[in-house]
Amino acid sequence: MSNDSGSVRRVPQKAEEGAARLAPRRGRPAGDHKAKRAELLKAATAVIAREGYAGASLRKVAQHAGHTTGAVTYYFANKEAMFTAVVESVFDEFDAFLETSRDPADVKTILNQWLNRTSADSDFWPVIFQLLAHARHEPAFAAIIERRYAKLREVLTTILERGQDEGVIRGDIPADLIADQLSAISDGWMMMLPVEPERFAPKRLQALLQATIALISPPSDVSDDRLGR
Amino acid sequence: MSNDSGSVRRVPQKAEEGAARLAPRRGRPAGDHKAKRAELLKAATAVIAREGYAGASLRKVAQHAGHTTGAVTYYFANKEAMFTAVVESVFDEFDAFLETSRDPADVKTILNQWLNRTSADSDFWPVIFQLLAHARHEPAFAAIIERRYAKLREVLTTILERGQDEGVIRGDIPADLIADQLSAISDGWMMMLPVEPERFAPKRLQALLQATIALISPPSDVSDDRLGR
Amino acid sequence: MSNDSGSVRRVPQKAEEGAARLAPRRGRPAGDHKAKRAELLKAATAVIAREGYAGASLRKVAQHAGHTTGAVTYYFANKEAMFTAVVESVFDEFDAFLETSRDPADVKTILNQWLNRTSADSDFWPVIFQLLAHARHEPAFAAIIERRYAKLREVLTTILERGQDEGVIRGDIPADLIADQLSAISDGWMMMLPVEPERFAPKRLQALLQATIALISPPSDVSDDRLGR
Amino acid sequence: MSNDSGSVRRVPQKAEEGAARLAPRRGRPAGDHKAKRAELLKAATAVIAREGYAGASLRKVAQHAGHTTGAVTYYFANKEAMFTAVVESVFDEFDAFLETSRDPADVKTILNQWLNRTSADSDFWPVIFQLLAHARHEPAFAAIIERRYAKLREVLTTILERGQDEGVIRGDIPADLIADQLSAISDGWMMMLPVEPERFAPKRLQALLQATIALISPPSDVSDDRLGR
DNA sequence: GATGAATGAGGCTTCATTCAT
DNA sequence: CATGAATGAAGCCTCATTCAT
Numbered sequence: 001m002s003n004d005s006g007s008v009r010r011v012p013q014k015a016e017e018g019a020a021r022l023a024p025r026r027g028r029p030a031g032d033h034k035a036k037r038a039e040l041l042k043a044a045t046a047v048i049a050r051e052g053y054a055g056a057s058l059r060k061v062a063q064h065a066g067h068t069t070g071a072v073t074y075y076f077a078n079k080e081a082m083f084t085a086v087v088e089s090v091f092d093e094f095d096a097f098l099e100t101s102r103d104p105a106d107v108k109t110i111l112n113q114w115l116n117r118t119s120a121d122s123d124f125w126p127v128i129f130q131l132l133a134h135a136r137h138e139p140a141f142a143a144i145i146e147r148r149y150a151k152l153r154e155v156l157t158t159i160l161e162r163g164q165d166e167g168v169i170r171g172d173i174p175a176d177l178i179a180d181q182l183s184a185i186s187d188g189w190m191m192m193l194p195v196e197p198e199r200f201a202p203k204r205l206q207a208l209l210q211a212t213i214a215l216i217s218p219p220s221d222v223s224d225d226r227l228g229r
Numbered sequence: 230m231s232n233d234s235g236s237v238r239r240v241p242q243k244a245e246e247g248a249a250r251l252a253p254r255r256g257r258p259a260g261d262h263k264a265k266r267a268e269l270l271k272a273a274t275a276v277i278a279r280e281g282y283a284g285a286s287l288r289k290v291a292q293h294a295g296h297t298t299g300a301v302t303y304y305f306a307n308k309e310a311m312f313t314a315v316v317e318s319v320f321d322e323f324d325a326f327l328e329t330s331r332d333p334a335d336v337k338t339i340l341n342q343w344l345n346r347t348s349a350d351s352d353f354w355p356v357i358f359q360l361l362a363h364a365r366h367e368p369a370f371a372a373i374i375e376r377r378y379a380k381l382r383e384v385l386t387t388i389l390e391r392g393q394d395e396g397v398i399r400g401d402i403p404a405d406l407i408a409d410q411l412s413a414i415s416d417g418w419m420m421m422l423p424v425e426p427e428r429f430a431p432k433r434l435q436a437l438l439q440a441t442i443a444l445i446s447p448p449s450d451v452s453d454d455r456l457g458r
Numbered sequence: 459m460s461n462d463s464g465s466v467r468r469v470p471q472k473a474e475e476g477a478a479r480l481a482p483r484r485g486r487p488a489g490d491h492k493a494k495r496a497e498l499l500k501a502a503t504a505v506i507a508r509e510g511y512a513g514a515s516l517r518k519v520a521q522h523a524g525h526t527t528g529a530v531t532y533y534f535a536n537k538e539a540m541f542t543a544v545v546e547s548v549f550d551e552f553d554a555f556l557e558t559s560r561d562p563a564d565v566k567t568i569l570n571q572w573l574n575r576t577s578a579d580s581d582f583w584p585v586i587f588q589l590l591a592h593a594r595h596e597p598a599f600a601a602i603i604e605r606r607y608a609k610l611r612e613v614l615t616t617i618l619e620r621g622q623d624e625g626v627i628r629g630d631i632p633a634d635l636i637a638d639q640l641s642a643i644s645d646g647w648m649m650m651l652p653v654e655p656e657r658f659a660p661k662r663l664q665a666l667l668q669a670t671i672a673l674i675s676p677p678s679d680v681s682d683d684r685l686g687r
Numbered sequence: 688m689s690n691d692s693g694s695v696r697r698v699p700q701k702a703e704e705g706a707a708r709l710a711p712r713r714g715r716p717a718g719d720h721k722a723k724r725a726e727l728l729k730a731a732t733a734v735i736a737r738e739g740y741a742g743a744s745l746r747k748v749a750q751h752a753g754h755t756t757g758a759v760t761y762y763f764a765n766k767e768a769m770f771t772a773v774v775e776s777v778f779d780e781f782d783a784f785l786e787t788s789r790d791p792a793d794v795k796t797i798l799n800q801w802l803n804r805t806s807a808d809s810d811f812w813p814v815i816f817q818l819l820a821h822a823r824h825e826p827a828f829a830a831i832i833e834r835r836y837a838k839l840r841e842v843l844t845t846i847l848e849r850g851q852d853e854g855v856i857r858g859d860i861p862a863d864l865i866a867d868q869l870s871a872i873s874d875g876w877m878m879m880l881p882v883e884p885e886r887f888a889p890k891r892l893q894a895l896l897q898a899t900i901a902l903i904s905p906p907s908d909v910s911d912d913r914l915g916r
Numbered sequence: 917g918a919t920g921a922a923t924g925a926g927g928c929t930t931c932a933t934t935c936a937t
Numbered sequence: 938c939a940t941g942a943a944t945g946a947a948g949c950c951t952c953a954t955t956c957a958t
Contacts, residue, residue: 033921052366054283057948070923073950129420133362136423137281146425177440180428184417191358191416194365196375199409211406219448262938286931298932299940308932491917510824512741515952527953528919537953587878591820594881595739604883635898638886642875649816649874652823654833657867669864677906720942744927757944760929 037075037085040065044086049123053130058082084140087131091148094124098155107163111216112209114156114182125190153179160216170218178216185212266304269294273315278352282359287311313369316360320377323353327384336392337442343385344415344438354419382408389445399447407445414441495533498523502544507581511588516540542598545589549606552582556613565621569674570667572614572640583648611637618674628676636674643670724762724772727752731773736810740817745769771827774818778835781811785842794850798903799896801843801873812877840866847903857905865903872899 043065048056058079062072076082128145135142156179163169169178189208193200200208272294277285287308291301305311357374364371385408392398398407418437422429429437501523506514516537520530534540586603593600614637621627627636647666651658658666730752735743745766749759763769815832822829843866850856856865876895880887887895 185413188413188416646871646874
């Protein structure tokens with residue numbers, strides 16, 4: 001009776017706004033569950049992005065979402081399950097992003113986007129990086145990441161093969177190996193981004209991207225002159 | 230070495246004074262001290278390599294070294310100081326390794342070694358990776374890693390410039406940018422190693438290394454034929 | 459049955475009234491209610507038998523019964539009420555079992571059945587044991603167990619008195635004291651059963667039963683020879 | 688600095704008194720550890736006797752001993768380890784009790800003591816009972832109890848054999864079977880003690896003990912008259 | 917009438933750190 | 938100088954119970 005206040009807390013107007021856009025909100029049926037789960041997932045992602053995996057306690061996630069700790073463990077069996085779901089959701093988001101940007105014909109534009117993904121405003125990279133760091137001791141993470149990374153590289157390979165057919169990508173190295181290199185490069189950048197931000201200042205990043213394109217272009221494409229710095 | 234000051238709490242110069250006052254032999258006590266410290270450092274490195282940063286508690290380190298909990302907190306002001314020292318020591322070790330392998334004239338051999346460092350039997354990469362993952366929230370880590378990584382890339386740049394002069398490295402991209410790419414590539418590999426071990430099976434790794442060499446070689450070097458898989 | 463009052467919170471007589479108001483069939487809803495309650499009770503018994511009282515959470519009971527958490531708290535005021543109902547139901551079941559087996563004339567056969575009850579395939583003993591262990595801190599349990607145990611011993615006393623009249627039970631000890639001893643013996647066995655299963659292997663159990671019969675038989679019955687092992 | 692108060696709390700004079708009786712307390716060497724451990728063990732025993740296993744949280748044990756929760760987990764790896772130690776210590780105590788009371792020649796006196804152990808002022812029975820109830824789900828408990836119980840029954844068998852030789856115990860039933868029965872009887876009593884205290888009121892208990900002695904005495908010993916109630 | 921989302925307390929455990937000895 | 942006993946906070950998780958729907 002004295003702590004009734006807490007019960008009303010977590011149904012702010014925002015929730016209703018979102019629901020209201022789709023339906024006039026009758027009877028509060030199912031679907032609420034999924035929505036709440038997604039909300040918590042978003043909170044978990046945000047917390048992990050801001051505080052790292054080590055700092056991502058269930059308590060903080062709950063707090064960030066405006067819930068109690070108990071609520072989190074109601075929606076997720078345990079911490080591992082929660083962050084496993086985070087990995088999946090974050091990959092889903094990235095896949096969706098890729099889907100929308102695959103249409104354009106210019107291979108190099110795509111690659112630029114790809115390599116430049118570090119600057120996407122999503123929390124994709126920080127989160128993946130954090131979870132990756134714990135993958136060795138959380139096999140569930142490793143399994144998902146392996147599977148989804150492989151798929152990403154497949155997509156990239158397809159794009160590169162198209163580029164080789166069109167003559168804009170060097171043909172002396174198999175596309176899957178190039179895809180692997182590009183993937184590794186962007187992974188490496190992502191990893192160092194929080195440590196060496198000035199290494200990725202806009203100007204320098206531009207040069208890096210250009211150099212990367214040069215690495216995978218056919219010899220003739222770059223003519224003779226050195227790339228400027 | 231430059232920031233030893235923060236690492237030890239109650240053992241400034243007085244340590245040696247005190248020892249000297251009690252016994253005339255003045256080498257041993259200090260040696261003991263340093264030796265024990267190094268022992269703990271090695272234990273810390275081993276623990277972090279095996280259990281990750283999240284699992285690397287001071288207690289485990291003490292246990293692994295066969296010392297008591299108190300010993301750890303006596304030789305290091307706190308956890309941060311201890312693992313800061315680990316970062317330094319691990320880089321020192323890697324620098325020493327580089328030093329010994331820099332002599333040979335063949336640039337490509339060096340690069341092979343460099344890129345292949347993932348397979349070195351030292352704990353360098355797993356440890357760096359773990360500490361890197363926490364660098365954003367442990368500025369002390371970030372500072373050291375940034376400084377030492379920069380130095381590593383400088384060394385690599387020098388080697389690559391020599392290669393460009395000798396004509397075995399493509400000259401159309403500035404050496405520092407190539408160094409950056411190579412560094413990123415090996416970082417990316419290192420990061421994925423625990424998750425996708427089969428991606429780095431000996432055969433595939435060979436192809437990857439060969440492809441990387443191809444990427445940074447002058448066009449003529451690879452002649453016409455595609456690199457095999 | 460006598461203390462049903464406490465067991466159900468919000469479903470006094472109104473339950474049937476409410477059901478009757480909505481539908482003309484008046485047998486089903488109440489039947490549904492009782493049936494569901496019984497279902498939950500059975501599940502509770504099974505859970506307590508398998509996981510012990512400590513492991514018998516309302517959630518597990520609900521799960522085992524295939525119902526939701528809310529169902530349990532709807533049909534029972536609280537945990538205590540639920541397990542109180544379990545005690546009653548489990549004694550009811552055992553009483554029914556006794557009723558069916560009391561007819562035969564041979565007193566020793568009955569005693570054998572009684573003492574051998576540990577091997578009955580019902581969950582009677584494990585459940586009673588678990589609830590008994592918590593009786594001191596759950597007075598509701600203690601009250602029921604005391605009452606029903608006393609009744610059991612009364613029945614046993616009656617049987618033993620008949621045996622004394624028939625001359626197959628020793629007459630030098632009052633029947634109620636013998637009943638007490640027998641009750642204690644089987645309690646003691648039941649208690650140790652989970653800990654020392656091999657102490658109750660068929661062969662040894664046979665010898666124990668025979669020895670018990672010998673203890674309560676008139677001197678002449680066992681003649682001179684020692685009971686074999 | 689502000690909470691120094693707590694550090695001094697748990698070294699009251701009583702501790703020093705006990706130590707002082709044996710030694711003038713120099714340097715506070717080892718032994719302290721064992722003493723503290725024993726202190727916690729005693730607290731654990733007391734708590735389990737008073738509140739049952741279900742109510743015996745580490746928190747309560749620590750509180751009862753005047754320590755923090757952390758202290759408990761410092762002396763015992765975990766809850767299981769602590770209560771395992773409790774089982775052992777409680778059996779040790781009971782063994783010691785038996786040892787001191789085994790000397791007298793009169794077998795029946797010994798048996799009286801044995802059967803009457805329920806009234807011993809130690810926490811032996813309540814504690815054993817509580818731990819026994821959890822033995823099925825805590826194999827460590829079961830193992831210890833099985834071992835030590837077997838030893839107790841061996842001692843009892845030896846005593847009974849002596850009685851048979853002296854002609855005060857009936858010889859028609861093997862001593863080990865009688866020992867088993869007696870053990871079961873006292874177990875059964877112990878189990879019901881908290882539930883039916885009036886069943887073990889002094890007068891009735893006297894009758895029960897007398898009846899038990901009668902059960903295991905040679906026929907001639909009890910003469911003709913019925914045992915009174 | 918019945919559900920299941922959510923709570924908040926409490927359980928066990930691990931940990932970095934402090935301090936008397 | 939060095940130890941290890943002890944702390945107290947925090948982490949994850951389970952649970953009985955409440956309440957809006």
